[in-house]
Amino acid sequence: MSGRDKMLKAITEGTLTEIPVVIPYIGIFLRDHWEEITNEPWWIQNSWNLESRIRVDKALEEKIDIDWMSCRLCPSSVWRLSHQIKVINNEVYLVGTYPAYQGSVEKLHRPPPGGVQGSLSRRVREGTSLPKPLIESEKDVEKYVTVIKAEELIKSGMLDYAKEVVKEFHSRRFIVAPVTSPLWTAYSYFGFKGLIVNLYRNPRLIEFLLEKLTMQQRECIEAFARVGVDGIWIEECLCSADVISLRNFKKFTLPYVCELISEIRKQKMKSIYYPCGDVSDRLELMVEAEPDCISLEESKKNFTIDLEWVDKVVNGRVCIFGNLDAVAVLQNGTLEELKSELERQIRIGREHGRFVMSLGSPVTPQTPTSRVREYVDFTRVLSQQL
Secondary structure (H helix, E strand, O other): OOHHHHHHHHHHOOOOOOOOEOOOOHHHHHHHOHHHHOOOOOOHHHHOOHHHHHHHHHHHHHHHOOOEEEOOOOOOHHHHHOEEEEEEOOEEEEEEOOHHHOOOEEEEOOOOOOOOOOHHHHHHHHOOOOOOOOOOOHHHHHHHOOOOOHHHHHHHOOOHHHHHHHHHHOOOOEEEEEEEOHHHHHHHHHHHHHHHHHHHHOHHHHHHHHHHHHHHHHHHHHHHHHOOOOEEEEEEOOOOOOOOOHHHHHHHHHHHHHHHHHHHHHOOOEEEEEEOOOOOOOHHHHHHOOOOEEOOOOOEOOEOOOHHHHHHHHOOOOEEEOOEOHHHHHHOOOHHHHHHHHHHHHHHHOOOOOEEEOEOOOOOOOOOHHHHHHHHHHHHHHHHHO
8 A cells, every 4th residue: 555545544444554654744854854864955945946845855755754745835936936046155045036036135044953943932031022913903914914815826836846746746645734723823923922812802803813814724725635635734732721721722723723624624635633732621622623633742741641541532533643752752762662652552543443653743853864764664564563
């Protein structure tokens, strides 16, 4: 069976053998392990040369052999034609070349392993003032949030990378694309403090923004479907029990996520819902939203998410993803500890059959690519032996 076939079987009817295996956040993995995967220069991620990016994806496929490949929106064709990379004295610049961008020059810096700390956390650490929320009224929502139709997204060239990924990998890999939940997207307009405060002080403004963001995400979902993507990864942060109440989860998160899941189903794709954090009091509601799959973090940050408990709550109603500990087991565990945890999770997943082996969090920068390949190979062997 191809990786795509294995994924579709696990998600829909379940499988007791040939359990698919994936890692979340392939983009993060590539950022932190670039030279282990490819000889392409790091800055092709900024230039968006599609041929080069597909070469990187093919090298990734060969190195770790996971059962899916990811894609995402890319800059428009006009933007790509209007920019080029120039390397001067070992420094990298993104230079505008066409009239709309003529004269623009941006010096590029390679992101360090683990990425760059966000401005919000830096301001908190340094004790400087927090940024003013971008949105303070419904007029601001209309000003800053534009709903672009699926057809326009495709015509603009923003689906060109997704098209190339589908063309190259669709016969052998499940193609997945990400969207962020409306509440998590709203964070970028308010900041953390502004978002949480406005849940209580100005809930109507939050709802107005969430409605607009949901409309845009539905158009993105339709666009991905029209170019042949198989599934949508719905990333959901700020929805956990340690961040917002169950009441606010029901009001500001669940209805909008349900709309996205419904749209994914309408477009004949599969949904993978990834809510971060403590879900102890809301997992049942998440399952009732009827995603095709649910993927959860590993136990950390003073909360516990045991896969056996997840399997009992889910009870075969949706496909569950494994949540192997990316630090304690994948990065720091012995080979025997890795095998033992893989065996434990595979046995749990086989209870109902609808199971995909995965990690609870992205691969860490300290985890070598060879270790990720061991995780993949052990999963394949154990899924046949157990």
